[in-house]
Amino acid sequence: MNWFENTLEQIKKPSVPTLGGWCQIGHPASAEIMARAGFSFVVLDCEHGEAEDAGIGDFCRAVRQFDCLPLVRVKENAVLPIRRALDLGAAGIIVPLVNGAEEAAKAVAAAKYPPEGVRGFAFHRGNNWGVDFSEYVKNANKAIAVIVMIESREAVENIDEILQADGVDGVFIGPYDMSGSYGIAGQTDNPLVKEACSTVAIACKKYHKAAGAHIVIPNSENVDSAVKQGFHLLALGMDTVFLANGAKQALEMMQND
Ligand code: 3PY
Ligand code: MG
Secondary structure (H helix, E strand, O other): OOOOOOHHHHHHOOOOOEEEEEEOOOOHHHHHHHHHHOOOEEEEEOOOOOOOHHHHHHHHHHHOOOOOEEEEEOOOOOHHHHHHHHHOOOOEEEEOOOOOHHHHHHHHHHHOOOOOOOOOOOOOHHHOOOOOHHHHHHHHHHHOEEEEEEOOHHHHHOHHHHHHOOOOOEEEEOHHHHHHHOOOOOOOOOHHHHHHHHHHHHHHHHOOOEEEEEEOOOOHHHHHHHHHHOOOEEEEOOHHHHHHHHHHHHHHHHHHO
């Protein structure tokens, strides 16, 4: 299997919205259901969800059954979580809370083999336990997606330097942290947050980087607004949100009968 086929192309297609799912439950069944439903990528959330690093291999196995890319939001911007996500087979990493060029460079270094970075060489799931070691090493640095999360006022102020950091392929907006950094936690539709998102989308266009947004509770208005702002990499909802909404709807249906 060619792990890298079209990875960056799919993620960086600027004119076509690329839609993804987001998993916090941490069981491969959630990821499998999302991938089967037709999302182009699915994210495993190791920052805020129940997922542990040890579950990344099963998550990737579940998603790779379909024409779908497994991405991992690592728990923090540190060498080992990033290395483990990639070694276990992720097509790309999403790194939370990147506020400046130095932090962006740190994330990139962790994801790249020397001389570009500090990723360690080994046999692992990503290179088919060593069977495709050389092929993997040859392709990894250019094929793996490094996406940083822009989720603070500081990051918005530093967006130009973050996007100019070598090896950063794109961004994801984290709307809840973003709203919190403006002192309006949870008001993800507040004009301050919308303006911040717009600044980020414009900068992504300028530097030809993927403009991504996690729309945690998607509806036709906020999805439409994100697309109009210029976001094309859209993670829609989460397994937890879908489950909570579905359960609520089922109960409401019975109450209204
Ligand atoms: C945020 O809203 O801060 C997120 O990280 C969503 O994934
Ligand atoms: Mg966040």
